[in-house]
Amino acid sequence: MIRKTGIQDFTKPGGQVAELEPADWMKLPAPYDQMDKPLKKLTEDQRKRMDATLDGVVAIGILPPSMPEEEKAFVDRFLAGVEKLFDAKDNWTFLQPLYHSLEYCVKCQICSDACPAYVASGRQDIYRPTMRPELLRRIISTYVKKEHPLLRKFKASNIELNAQALIRLAELAYRCTLCRRCAQVCLLGCDNALISREIRKIFSQQMGIAPKEVHEKGSVQQIKVGSSTGMTPPALADILEFTEEEIAEKTGKKIKIPVDKKGSDILLLHNAGEFLAWPENLEAFAILFDAAGIDWTLSSELVGYDAVNYGVWYDDVQFARVALRHAQAAKNLGVKRISLGECGHAHKAMIVVADRVLTGELNIPRESALPLMEKIVMSGRIKLDPGRNNFPVTLHDPCNMVRLMGIVEPQRRILRKIAPQFREMTPHGVENYCCGGGSGFAIIQSNNFPDWRSSVSGRMKLKQTLDAFADAPSADVKKYVCAPCSNCKGQYRELFNTYGVWEKSGIFYGGLVELIVNAMADLKQPFIQWEWH
Amino acid sequence: MPQIELAGKTYEVDEDGFLQELDKWSEEFAEAYAHVEEIDGKLTEEHWMVINYLRNYYQQFGIAPMIRKICKDLKIDMKKLYELFPTGPAKGACKLAGLSKPTGCV
Numbered sequence: 001m002i003r004k005t006g007i008q009d010f011t012k013p014g015g016q017v018a019e020l021e022p023a024d025w026m027k028l029p030a031p032y033d034q035m036d037k038p039l040k041k042l043t044e045d046q047r048k049r050m051d052a053t054l055d056g057v058v059a060i061g062i063l064p065p066s067m068p069e070e071e072k073a074f075v076d077r078f079l080a081g082v083e084k085l086f087d088a089k090d091n092w093t094f095l096q097p098l099y100h101s102l103e104y105c106v107k108c109q110i111c112s113d114a115c116p117a118y119v120a121s122g123r124q125d126i127y128r129p130t131m132r133p134e135l136l137r138r139i140i141s142t143y144v145k146k147e148h149p150l151l152r153k154f155k156a157s158n159i160e161l162n163a164q165a166l167i168r169l170a171e172l173a174y175r176c177t178l179c180r181r182c183a184q185v186c187l188l189g190c191d192n193a194l195i196s197r198e199i200r201k202i203f204s205q206q207m208g209i210a211p212k213e214v215h216e217k218g219s220v221q222q223i224k225v226g227s228s229t230g231m232t233p234p235a236l237a238d239i240l241e242f243t244e245e246e247i248a249e250k251t252g253k254k255i256k257i258p259v260d261k262k263g264s265d266i267l268l269l270h271n272a273g274e275f276l277a278w279p280e281n282l283e284a285f286a287i288l289f290d291a292a293g294i295d296w297t298l299s300s301e302l303v304g305y306d307a308v309n310y311g312v313w314y315d316d317v318q319f320a321r322v323a324l325r326h327a328q329a330a331k332n333l334g335v336k337r338i339s340l341g342e343c344g345h346a347h348k349a350m351i352v353v354a355d356r357v358l359t360g361e362l363n364i365p366r367e368s369a370l371p372l373m374e375k376i377v378m379s380g381r382i383k384l385d386p387g388r389n390n391f392p393v394t395l396h397d398p399c400n401m402v403r404l405m406g407i408v409e410p411q412r413r414i415l416r417k418i419a420p421q422f423r424e425m426t427p428h429g430v431e432n433y434c435c436g437g438g439s440g441f442a443i444i445q446s447n448n449f450p451d452w453r454s455s456v457s458g459r460m461k462l463k464q465t466l467d468a469f470a471d472a473p474s475a476d477v478k479k480y481v482c483a484p485c486s487n488c489k490g491q492y493r494e495l496f497n498t499y500g501v502w503e504k505s506g507i508f509y510g511g512l513v514e515l516i517v518n519a520m521a522d523l524k525q526p527f528i529q530w531e532w533h
Numbered sequence: 534m535p536q537i538e539l540a541g542k543t544y545e546v547d548e549d550g551f552l553q554e555l556d557k558w559s560e561e562f563a564e565a566y567a568h569v570e571e572i573d574g575k576l577t578e579e580h581w582m583v584i585n586y587l588r589n590y591y592q593q594f595g596i597a598p599m600i601r602k603i604c605k606d607l608k609i610d611m612k613k614l615y616e617l618f619p620t621g622p623a624k625g626a627c628k629l630a631g632l633s634k635p636t637g638c639v
């Protein structure tokens with residue numbers, strides 16, 4: 001049973017603001033309707049170390065301050081961070097959309113039903129896209145603008161702030177995937193996802209609070225050893241050698257993956273997680289580019305071989321550090337342009353947001369690999385046999401490429417040409433639902449966060465994907481979800497494993513370039529192997 | 534920091550049970566930990582083959598190897614890997630081998 005919750009519940013000590021129960025969640029199609037389990041509960045011992053009083057779930061795991069002075073310092077630090085958000089010197093990048101989104105919202109709640117987490121949870125108030133902004137608005141009214149109590153009463157903008165409320169707000173900022181589906185439906189152009197990120201930013205930049213997978217093991221590790229996976233240049237060399245062997249075995253082609261080739265047309269930036277978890281994506285890129293005669297290279301420079309830039313989810317400083325290293329790697333090689341492989345957040349980071357950071361010689365042209373793939377497929381340079389992809393295929397639209405950047409048609413024109421049984425999900429394109437693993441969620445692997453991600457934030461995507469294949473539900477018919485983003489693939493893997501989707505429905509997931517290579521008429525055997533679920 | 538007690542010794546682990554002090558790893562550790570990762574009975578030669586492979590690779594390259602590479606080099610398939618380590622190669626096998634938890638978009 002869902003209880004109505006409001007702002008006042010955030011400041012109450014102890015307990016939980018919301019209780020998540022399977023009976024409330026959006027129904028999945030059979031046989032998946034019988035599978036829901038309650039989320040794993042934290043042990044008593046864990047609850048002493050980590051605050052779980054928002055919804056029983058932990059993404060960050062904050063230890064609450066125990067002494068009154070500590071609590072005051074905690075709140076003061078946060079408020080100092082809020083002030084910085086509104087200082088053009090500190091926040092020139094995002095001040096304008098932040099100000100707009102906070103000031104223009106008329107609280108009509110149209111955006112709520114656009115949010116997959118809110119709807120899938122059974123409409124828990126805390127997951128409304130407007131909940132985080134409202135908390136921030138009240139904090140600003142009461143503590144930053146210090147509006148007169150009567151005005152606050154009239155505007156209902158008062159809040160009695162404490163550390164407990166802030167810790168819950170920090171966790172809540174990690175219940176939004178930054179998919180921006182809410183922003184798209186807002187008639188006034190308010191971007192509540194941007195506010196989620198600004199809140200994360202205060203916690204990270206001002207207070208050093210962020211999920212460890214994203215910060216310490218993520219962007220910090222990337223800058224230190226070269227990749228958030230921990231991959232060093234010798235490990236990269238070992239992986240590439242393995243990949244070349246695999247290509248030779250699968251295709252009979254001897255292809256050397258170009259590394260540090262100076263003056264190439266293209267520096268290809270791949271998510272390094274791809275190399276470890278889905279090397280066939282890297283292989284397929286190499287096979288396709290080789291066949292099409294593309295002049296490309298990878299970089300073996302630290303950071304230059306891992307396209308990820310987790311800062312885009314939570315921290316401007318970390319973001320800028322990594323973006324500069326990426327651009328520097330390209331400059332050192334003297335390439336004409338940078339092309340982003342199948343990684344959505346890296347598209348947003350390098351092609352869109354980095355425009356604010358890269359100037360002069362570092363402002364090297366940057367583009368998505370999707371239109372390039374389309375050009376290759378449409379050019380007729382490679383013989384493609386769609387008959388090789390004669391199985392049901394649907395397409396997932398990564399939010400950052402599609403909704404944010406408007407790369408909608410290239411991948412579809414490719415699929416219409418090479419996948420005879422291609423069908424769309426409902427809804428799709430810029431209206432598509434997030435995989436539920438966006439903004440770092442797919443890599444946050446501790447405590448019970450993965451449970452929440454599979455049960456709540458990914459629920460809509462699972463339903464949508466199953467619905468797209470409703471005409472061929474049997475596990476005997478192999479089906480393919482094309483998800484051209486490493487992060488989305490990680491989320492699909494988790495969803496499919498949790499619900500046993502391969503076993504029950506025969507649905508497999510993979511990238512776009514793999515399907516193109518699978519259609520290449522001169523390969524002796526099919527490129528896609530259906531065994532690595 | 535959470536701790537885990539195995540065969541009379543205490544180890545520092547992260548919230549998901551990955552060993553924090555990598556030099557504390559021993560064969561007894563792996564043996565005693567196996568049941569937590571849903572492995573029945575004593576570790577077999579095949580388990581040790583995977584564990585040793587992981588440790589060697591980790592010592593050389595500082596990360597866990599690609600699953601594809603484990604399978605190829607050890608001539609086993611994914612199914613077998615999951616039979617040996619029911620909680621999966623990235624969790625169970627890496628934990629028993631005393632590797633730190635895989636990070637990044639893997």
Ligand code: SF4
Nearest residue numbers: 105106108109111186
């Ligand atoms: S953000 Fe836009 S759609 Fe949502 S409540 Fe405010 S005005 Fe309405």
Ligand code: SF4
Nearest residue numbers: 115176177179180182
């Ligand atoms: S960005 Fe996406 S997840 Fe976040 S509130 Fe908006 S619709 Fe929900």
